[in-house]
Amino acid sequence: NAxxxxxxxxxxxxxxxxxxxxxxxxxxxxxxYWYRQDPGMxxxxxxxxxxxxxxxxxxxxxxxxxxxxxxxxxxLGLESAAPSQxxxxxxxxxxxxxxxxQPQHFGDGTRxxxx
Amino acid sequence: xxxxxxxxxxxxxxEGASLELRCNYSYGATPYLFWYVQSxxxxxxxxxxxxxxxxxxxGIKGFEAEFKxxxxxxxxxxxxxHWSDAAEYFCAVDVYNYGQNFVFxxxxxxxxxx
Numbered sequence: 634n635a636x637x638x639x640x641x642x643x644x645x646x647x648x649x650x651x652x653x654x655x656x657x658x659x660x661x662x663x664x665x666y667w668y669r670q671d672p673g674m675x676x677x678x679x680x681x682x683x684x685x686x687x688x689x690x691x692x693x694x695x696x697x698x699x700x701x702x703x704x705x706x707x708x709l710g711l712e713s714a715a716p717s718q719x720x721x722x723x724x725x726x727x728x729x730x731x732x733x734x735q736p737q738h739f740g741d742g743t744r745x746x747x748x
Numbered sequence: 749x750x751x752x753x754x755x756x757x758x759x760x761x762x763e764g765a766s767l768e769l770r771c772n773y774s775y776g777a778t779p780y781l782f783w784y785v786q787s788x789x790x791x792x793x794x795x796x797x798x799x800x801x802x803x804x805x806x807g808i809k810g811f812e813a814e815f816k817x818x819x820x821x822x823x824x825x826x827x828x829x830h831w832s833d834a835a836e837y838f839c840a841v842d843v844y845n846y847g848q849n850f851v852f853x854x855x856x857x858x859x860x861x862x
Binding site for chain 2: 637666668673674675676677678723725737739740741742
């Protein structure tokens with residue numbers, strides 16, 4: 634069982650470059666999320682999706698875009714990377730029902746450095 | 749402001765000692781409550797959750813947590829810590845109780861002395 638898979642695991646970018654982080658889940662979950670994790674701040678929600686073709690802003694959406702063209706995939710894009718976006722990014726997914734046994738499944742993270 | 753707080757940034761305990769990690773939230777209604785653990789370089793693993801009912805919940809790896817409505821707290825406990833428990837622990841709140849808006853606390857880093 635792969636669960637939630639994030640690619641790539643590590644990436645170094647120069648300021649102004651663009652890139653896309655891919656999240657794939659094989660659990661047929663409806664909801665998917667992108668978080669960033671910074672020291673002392675826990676996880677902060679960037680964007681989320683409640684189903685294929687729908688996305689919504691979270692707590693810190695500026696500088697990021699997302700797309701959910703397929704139910705199993707949730708893409709996070711940085712159009713013009715900035716040093717403030719250096720962080721560890723986590724993807725998560727969950728099923729629709731309130732009483733899921735696993736409210737959110739997490740990927741192993743993508744460590745992104747912007748120089 | 750609505751928030752989740754974990755007052756202890758870093759806790760060090762000796763192996764075999766008991767552990768309590770604190771979590772407080774400031775939401776009007778009782779949200780769904782969770783504890784996650786993150787080992788270095790890994791994603792988050794769910795330890796336990798509280799939705800309703802018995803306020804003392806059991807989780808994996810010998811952890812338990814107690815929900816206290818009057819104190820808006822959901823503290824995590826373990827009677828005897830093992831060296832492998834060294835990790836970062838996050839309390840989380842599902843604000844609307846349907847999985848769409850998780851709010852995480854800042855985390856507590858646990859170190860275990862041999």
